Amino acid sequence: MNFELGEEQVMLKTSAREFLDKECQKKHVRAMMDDEKGYSPELWKKMAGLGWQALAFPEQYGGIGSSYLDLIVLLEEMGRALVPGPFLSTVVHAGRAILNAGSEEQKKDYLTKISNGDIVMTLALTEEKGSIEPEDIHVKATHHGDHYTINGKKLFVPDANVADAMVVVARTKDSAHKEDGITLFLVDAKSKGIKTEVLKTMTGEKLCEVAFDNVSVPAANVLGQVDKGWSVVKQVLEEATVAECAWMTGGARWVIETALEYAKTRIQFGHPIGSFQAIQHKFADMAVEVEGCTSMTYYAAWAVMENDPNRALAASMAKAWCSDSYKHITFEGVQIHGGIGFTWDHDMHLYFKRAKSSEVTFGDAAYHREKVAQLINM
Amino acid sequence: MDFSYSAKEEAFRQEIRDWLSKNAKELPRWWFDRALKRPDLDAREFHDFGIRWHKKLYDAGFVGLNWPKEYGGRGATLLEQVVFSEEMAHARVPGPSNQIGIGWCGPTIIAFGTEEQKKRFLLPMLKADEIWCQGFSEPEAGSDLANCQTKGVEDGDYWVVNGQKVWTSGGHYSDWAILIVRTEPQAPKHRGLTFFLLDMHAPGVTVRPLRQMTGGAEFNETFMDNVRIHKSMQVGERGRGFYVAMGTLEFERSGIGAAIGRENQIKDMVQLAKETGKNKDPLVRQKLAQYFIEGNVVKYTGLRALSRQLHGLTPGPESMVMSAFGMEWNQRTSDFAMQMQGPYSRLIRDSKYAVDDGRWQYSFLRSRGNTIETGTSEIKRNVIAQRGLGLPRE
Numbered sequence A: 001m002n003f004e005l006g007e008e009q010v011m012l013k014t015s016a017r018e019f020l021d022k023e024c025q026k027k028h029v030r031a032m033m034d035d036e037k038g039y040s041p042e043l044w045k046k047m048a049g050l051g052w053q054a055l056a057f058p059e060q061y062g063g064i065g066s067s068y069l070d071l072i073v074l075l076e077e078m079g080r081a082l083v084p085g086p087f088l089s090t091v092v093h094a095g096r097a098i099l100n101a102g103s104e105e106q107k108k109d110y111l112t113k114i115s116n117g118d119i120v121m122t123l124a125l126t127e128e129k130g131s132i133e134p135e136d137i138h139v140k141a142t143h144h145g146d147h148y149t150i151n152g153k154k155l156f157v158p159d160a161n162v163a164d165a166m167v168v169v170a171r172t173k174d175s176a177h178k179e180d181g182i183t184l185f186l187v188d189a190k191s192k193g194i195k196t197e198v199l200k201t202m203t204g205e206k207l208c209e210v211a212f213d214n215v216s217v218p219a220a221n222v223l224g225q226v227d228k229g230w231s232v233v234k235q236v237l238e239e240a241t242v243a244e245c246a247w248m249t250g251g252a253r254w255v256i257e258t259a260l261e262y263a264k265t266r267i268q269f270g271h272p273i274g275s276f277q278a279i280q281h282k283f284a285d286m287a288v289e290v291e292g293c294t295s296m297t298y299y300a301a302w303a304v305m306e307n308d309p310n311r312a313l314a315a316s317m318a319k320a321w322c323s324d325s326y327k328h329i330t331f332e333g334v335q336i337h338g339g340i341g342f343t344w345d346h347d348m349h350l351y352f353k354r355a356k357s358s359e360v361t362f363g364d365a366a367y368h369r370e371k372v373a374q375l376i377n378m
Numbered sequence B: 001m002d003f004s005y006s007a008k009e010e011a012f013r014q015e016i017r018d019w020l021s022k023n024a025k026e027l028p029r030w031w032f033d034r035a036l037k038r039p040d041l042d043a044r045e046f047h048d049f050g051i052r053w054h055k056k057l058y059d060a061g062f063v064g065l066n067w068p069k070e071y072g073g074r075g076a077t078l079l080e081q082v083v084f085s086e087e088m089a090h091a092r093v094p095g096p097s098n099q100i101g102i103g104w105c106g107p108t109i110i111a112f113g114t115e116e117q118k119k120r121f122l123l124p125m126l127k128a129d130e131i132w133c134q135g136f137s138e139p140e141a142g143s144d145l146a147n148c149q150t151k152g153v154e155d156g157d158y159w160v161v162n163g164q165k166v167w168t169s170g171g172h173y174s175d176w177a178i179l180i181v182r183t184e185p186q187a188p189k190h191r192g193l194t195f196f197l198l199d200m201h202a203p204g205v206t207v208r209p210l211r212q213m214t215g216g217a218e219f220n221e222t223f224m225d226n227v228r229i230h231k232s233m234q235v236g237e238r239g240r241g242f243y244v245a246m247g248t249l250e251f252e253r254s255g256i257g258a259a260i261g262r263e264n265q266i267k268d269m270v271q272l273a274k275e276t277g278k279n280k281d282p283l284v285r286q287k288l289a290q291y292f293i294e295g296n297v298v299k300y301t302g303l304r305a306l307s308r309q310l311h312g313l314t315p316g317p318e319s320m321v322m323s324a325f326g327m328e329w330n331q332r333t334s335d336f337a338m339q340m341q342g343p344y345s346r347l348i349r350d351s352k353y354a355v356d357d358g359r360w361q362y363s364f365l366r367s368r369g370n371t372i373e374t375g376t377s378e379i380k381r382n383v384i385a386q387r388g389l390g391l392p393r394e
Helices: A007-023 A026-034 A041-049 A068-081 A087-101 A104-116 A230-265 A277-305 A311-342 A348-360 A365-375 B007-026 B044-059 B078-090 B099-112 B115-126 B241-250 B257-276 B282-310 B322-340 B342-346 B355-371 B377-388
Strands: A121-124 A140-144 A147-158 A165-171 A182-188 A194-199 A207-218 B132-135 B151-155 B158-165 B176-182 B193-199 B205-210 B219-230
Touching (some): A068 A087, A087 A104, A087 A165, A087 A182, A087 A230, A121 A147, A165 A207, A182 A207, A182 A230, A277 B322, A311 A348, A311 A365, A311 B282, B099 B132, B158 B176, B193 B241, B257 B355, B322 B355
Parallel strands (some): B132 B176
Antiparallel strands (some): B158 B219
């Protein structure tokens, strides 16, 4: 039994913090909110230089061969810094799908390019209903000889505006059993018939509508087995959910540390406001929340890494807890700062908005509580 | 990071399981079947049942796991203690008795007591031949423990003690108590107390039961009228009693054992929901799932704290944040278990139609004490904010 980070994980965390403190200041985060691309290719290359995109991919595919848990450590720091751009969508959402289901050739090709920082990718999963359940996958792929034709619309696809390629989840067969008949495709984002539109978001994240109009994809680009793609999606969803939790935990810690600093120095009625019990008790509750985020995220990361029988339960518990906690922590972060916390100039709202966005990414707390209810046989 | 157990720990787990498979069946049937009538939890009969089971556990070497071997304990590792708690809770059997003694008084004597005190008190405590209680709180010293007014006056080899303690849990069947007494009235309040061991059968000690909102009387008022305490019963230095008492409170249960207890509580609530068809209600499903998640948050945060301890690191905020949360969890779940029963929630033990013979009603009432005993939720939040996060005192 060991809940501690290993020496190399601590080093990774420390060096990531130092790098991002320098390279990803809030000025940059704010600039990217209005930026058309939403990320800096220069920073992307620098991260690749540090081996971040390559971190958790095996060496034979151009990766570094570290564990999923190491990636979680890094993502916590990235979430703390609110690193803008397609890191999660490339490395986790699309990258894990390819790692889990790809052929040797696909893995060598795509994972090497991801690891080198040469391509940006994303996962086109949700549609107009905004759901991550198999019955809500309606984008259709029909088989014609050596290729498939994809038609339909995906929504909330992160970073599709800058993606070179995407993993598209499509229905290839109508079946009474909704998990059956779903297939994953590796699709060149520049293919004829794809139309991508960036939606305006609270956070400045680039969430897109991606319309497929008779998009032709070679049959060789099927990722995994035809009609059996949902098991891959499920696995990726668990990994991506826990990754989101790590991102959220990092952000939540920034909020608490920043609010603590303020409460210790802001004087009202002749005392630091942090000496008042009304404020202290808020912090006590926030501490419970954030410690819970860390405990549940790292337990879930371990369960995912070890393919523990409880991995789905652990991931859902973590996401339910982190969704509620991160949001509440940012509510209090604003409140404790008073008027200044409500301003555009203070950075608190960046976290506040991200918490709201993360809350609904890959299922909100209510969604995951229902998953837990099912998994404990209620 | 690794959540698996070592071969040694798994072997210990097997030892416990083997023992339980032979011995748990000797427990009365009412212990396992919540539909059967059980003795009143505050009754002597229930206490005696606990002592009999305790002695079986003692003979098997399962009492005082964390105590050093030289004092009759097992000297078990922290993880072995976790394994023990897990197995006991999984099997749903009662743990050892004399919990205040073994959890608080014993470790205090081991840490601060004299050799003579250790020889005299520790073994009978472990065997539950002598039952212990705690005499800290007073009418004017609740959260502000240092405001203790019970007075001790020196008289040769003795201290003559006068005053009153409250909330003395189990005082009515206890043989000994740990006690704080004001011995230096001139000193600042935190530096004027001395810590003693009190013979509850000594002349001048009167125990009067306090009836709780559950209807039972698990705790008491203890009056001391010219009680003579020999100086050999002093623990730690004169005037340092407050700090010894703070040390005692640090020995508060690690909370690890409670983790599986929480899983059992949720399992029972899920069962209750299924029996009443409430498991189909989305609100009920949300609530029960949330409680299940919260129970795991306490569990894994507890394991994190333990892990830091195992690796010799100084405890971080994770070690203190879950105490109040866990207690409040008891209240939330007990409240919701009642809510699921609708109109039946008003029926108590011995009533026709009472659900599970009123066990939920009892825990609903009893749980209100959880956020008061061992420090109120408010005090615990102050501790998190001030000691854990470094916020200034008012």
